[in-house]
Amino acid sequence: MTPPPTVAAIVVIFAIVDGELSVLLIHRTAPPEEGLWALPGARWDGSESLEEAAARTLEKETGARGLYLEQLFTVSGLDPAAPAVAVAYFALVDAEAVRLREEREWPPAWHRVASLPRLAFENNVVIEQALARVRAKLEYTNIAYGLLPERFTLRELHETYESILGRPLDRRNFRKRLLASEVVEATGERRREGAHRPALMYRFLKREPVFL
Amino acid sequence: MTPPPTVAAIVVIFAIVDGELSVLLIHRTAPPEEGLWALPGARWDGSESLEEAAARTLEKETGARGLYLEQLFTVSGLDPAAPAVAVAYFALVDAEAVRLREEREWPPAWHRVASLPRLAFENNVVIEQALARVRAKLEYTNIAYGLLPERFTLRELHETYESILGRPLDRRNFRKRLLASEVVEATGERRREGAHRPALMYRFLKREPVFL
DNA sequence: CCAAAAGTGTTAAAGCTACACCCATGG
DNA sequence: CCATGGGTGTAGCTTTAACACTTTTGG
Numbered sequence: 001m002t003p004p005p006t007v008a009a010i011v012v013i014f015a016i017v018d019g020e021l022s023v024l025l026i027h028r029t030a031p032p033e034e035g036l037w038a039l040p041g042a043r044w045d046g047s048e049s050l051e052e053a054a055a056r057t058l059e060k061e062t063g064a065r066g067l068y069l070e071q072l073f074t075v076s077g078l079d080p081a082a083p084a085v086a087v088a089y090f091a092l093v094d095a096e097a098v099r100l101r102e103e104r105e106w107p108p109a110w111h112r113v114a115s116l117p118r119l120a121f122e123n124n125v126v127i128e129q130a131l132a133r134v135r136a137k138l139e140y141t142n143i144a145y146g147l148l149p150e151r152f153t154l155r156e157l158h159e160t161y162e163s164i165l166g167r168p169l170d171r172r173n174f175r176k177r178l179l180a181s182e183v184v185e186a187t188g189e190r191r192r193e194g195a196h197r198p199a200l201m202y203r204f205l206k207r208e209p210v211f212l
Numbered sequence: 213m214t215p216p217p218t219v220a221a222i223v224v225i226f227a228i229v230d231g232e233l234s235v236l237l238i239h240r241t242a243p244p245e246e247g248l249w250a251l252p253g254a255r256w257d258g259s260e261s262l263e264e265a266a267a268r269t270l271e272k273e274t275g276a277r278g279l280y281l282e283q284l285f286t287v288s289g290l291d292p293a294a295p296a297v298a299v300a301y302f303a304l305v306d307a308e309a310v311r312l313r314e315e316r317e318w319p320p321a322w323h324r325v326a327s328l329p330r331l332a333f334e335n336n337v338v339i340e341q342a343l344a345r346v347r348a349k350l351e352y353t354n355i356a357y358g359l360l361p362e363r364f365t366l367r368e369l370h371e372t373y374e375s376i377l378g379r380p381l382d383r384r385n386f387r388k389r390l391l392a393s394e395v396v397e398a399t400g401e402r403r404r405e406g407a408h409r410p411a412l413m414y415r416f417l418k419r420e421p422v423f424l
Numbered sequence: 425c426c427a428a429a430a431g432t433g434t435t436a437a438a439g440c441t442a443c444a445c446c447c448a449t450g451g
Numbered sequence: 452c453c454a455t456g457g458g459t460g461t462a463g464c465t466t467t468a469a470c471a472c473t474t475t476t477g478g
Contacts, residue, residue, distance in 0.1 A: 002258045004216035007297055046214045046295020050288040074286045074299050076262040083258020085219055085299070087286050155456080172459070173441070196456040197448035367429080384432070385468070408429040409475035 005083040009053040010041030010123075012072070012088065012130040013062060015095035015110065016147055021163045022095075022110040023127055024061055025119070029105055032079070033120035039127070040108065041086065054089040061108055063099035067207065068092040068146030072130055078121045086121075090130040092146030114166070131164075138164055140212050142183040145204040153191060153199040157184070181212055217295040221265040222253035222335075224284070224300065224342040225274060227307035227322065228359055233375045234307075234322040235339055236273055237331070241317050244291070245332035251339075252320065253298065266301040273320055275311035279419065280304040280358030284342055290333045298333075302342040304358030326378075343376075350376055352424050354395040357416040365403060365411040369396070393424055 013024040025037040042057045044050060051069065058066040072088040100108050111117070113131060116124060137143050138161060147160055158174050178184060185205055190198035225236040237249040254269045256262060263281065270278040284300040312320050323329070325343060328336065349355050350373060359372055370386050390396060397417055402410035 005219050005256065005258050007217050007219065007295075044217065044288070044295075044297075046217050046288075050286065050297065071285050073283050074262065076256070076258075083219075083256075085256075085262065085297070087297070153457090170442070171457095172443085175458080176460095177440090192449075194456075195450035195454065197458075199457060365430090382468070382470085383430095384470085387431085388433095389467090404476075406429075407427065407477035409431075411430060 002083055005085060007044040007050075008041050008084070008086045009044055009050050009057060010039045010086050010088050010126070011054050011057050011061075011069075012039060012090040012127055013058060013066075013093060014090065014113075014130070014134065014147070015093050015098065016160055016163055017095045017110045017112075019159060019163060021113045021131075021166075023113055023116075024100075024108055025111050026061075026106045026108045028120055029107075036120040037109075037111065037117055037123075038120035039088075039123045044087075050087050051089070054087075054091075058091050058093070061101060062093055062097075063101075064093050064097045066091040066093060066146075068143050068209070070133075072126070072133060075122060075126070088126050088130070090134065092134070092143060094147060094149050096149060135165055142204060142206065142210045142212070145207050148204075151187060151189065151201045151203050153201055154178070154184075155199060157202070183210065183212070214295055217297060219256040219262075220253050220296070220298045221256055221262050221269060222251045222298050222300050222338070223266050223269050223273075223281075224251060224302040224339055225270060225305060226302065226325075226342070226346065226359070227305050227310065228372055228375055229307045229322045229324075231371060231375060233325045233343075235325055235328075236312075236320055237323050238273075238318045238320045240332055241319075248332040249323065249329055249335075250332035251300075251335050256299075262299050263301075266299075266303075270303050270305075273313060274305055274309075275313075276305050276309045278303040278305060278358075280355055280421070282345075284338070284345060287334060287338070300338050300342070302345065304346070304355060306359060306361050308361060347377055354416060354418065354422045354424070357419050360416075363399060363401065363413045363415050365413055366390070366396075367411060369414070395422065395424070 015022055026040050028034050028036055028038050040057050040061045042053050044053045055066055055069055058069065069089055069091045072090055074085055074087045076085045078084055078086055144157065144160055148156065154175055158171060162169055183205060184202040186200050186202055189201040191201055192198040227234055236252065238252050240246050240248055240250055252269055252273045254265050256265045267278055267281055270281065281301055281303045284302055286297055286299045288297045290296055290298055356369065356372055366387055370383060374381055395417060396414040399413050399415055401413040403413055404410040
């Protein structure tokens with residue numbers, strides 16, 4: 001006779017912070033796994049859909065409505081004591097639009113994906129999988145819109161791609177492919193911001209998932 | 213105050229039956245959704261992992277140990293009355309190795325994917341997603357090993373691909389790509405089976421998931 | 425010898441990768 | 452006029468798609 005299972009939604013929230021791909025983690029100030037960092041999440045009680053639970057978690061932590069939210073997978077057996085499943089999601093947000101909760105209990109913070117500490121539960125694995133998915137989808141979808149503001153320069157977009165993929169992309173080829181793929185369009189605007197030629201600003205034609 | 217949620221694993225079991233991609237469905241002989249066909253599944257009680265629960269369902273229905281089993285996604289809200297989540301998996305099996313349960317309660321049967329009836333719950337959507345995943349993975353992995361016996365001819369493999377993708381593939385290009393990718397190798401054997409030249413038999417180098 | 429499936433190469437088009445120089449601006 | 456990032460084209464290579472004839476066997 002086992003107790004009824006608990007169901008939780010957890011969210012890997014990605015953003016580009018200081019040019020580096022980062023995830024939002026909360027610091028656990030109570031057992032279990034006290035003192036470790038972990039993914040934010042919420043227990044699910046059936047009063048809403050799982051996706052809504054994930055979206056609510058995202059909004060609570062970032063203040064921002066998620067631009068991109070996708071289910072990853074479901075894991076069981078995190079807690080050996082009681083039956084529990086966690087449904088993992090990942091989200092992409094514009095770091096500039098985020099207002100983190102300021103709290104002493106479970107304070108959240110951005111952590112660079114390239115140098116994560118050991119996390120509570122199996123959360124390191126979840127983040128690795130999320131990263132693999134984002135990298136793959138970057139190649140054949142427009143999901144990068146989730147990480148950028150309404151208007152941006154091609155340089156910003158280029159750097160976003162490089163941060164996520166973790167490798168340099170040829171600048172000319174990147175522009176060519178991206179413009180040819182017709183996911184972004186130039187607005188008339190230019191951004192002047194230094195002692196150099198101003199950059200044209202672009203926007204995504206669709207701010208919703210599109211496959212190429 | 214909501215009751216505790218129930219968790220179930222459901223499995224989309226694919227096989228090639230009479231040259232057509234098919235799924236195994238059970239006929240519901242009791243409410244809810246009595247009289248409709250549905251995906252087989254099992255309630256999860258926490259005594260095993262979700263994947264084990266899916267594998268057990270697969271074995272119970274087919275007698276065969278699943279060669280390929282992968283998690284798809286998790287859906288909530290199937291039952292408006294009580295909170296429930298279903299974790300969907302898909303499996304690939306060799307139809308020849310299957311021994312269906314013969315039962316009067318919830319009898320199972322193969323149904324061609326190309327012409328499915330309306331199914332219980334949201335199961336039509338689950339199957340569509342599973343199909344999309346299998347099609348995508350066929351292109352860049354060796355998962356077809358799950359659908360074929362130990363030894364097979366290139367024609368059989370070719371037809372398997374065509375059944376799943378639902379479109380013809382050039383025979384010469386197919387052979388070239390497949391042999392170049394080094395996922396299969398010729399055994400010395402030939403199969404004589406008619407008034408024509410015998411076909412060489414092949415086998416998969418690895419009968420476990422490999423990315424190309 | 426006939427019917428049936430097995431086996432095998434080439435060519436054209438498209439896409440990808442690598443690579444270097446001029447332009448517009450602010451100071 | 453100088454430093455800084457913005458913007459652009461081409462050539463070689465690899466990959467993909469289209470396509471038809473010869474071989475081996477059983478009856």
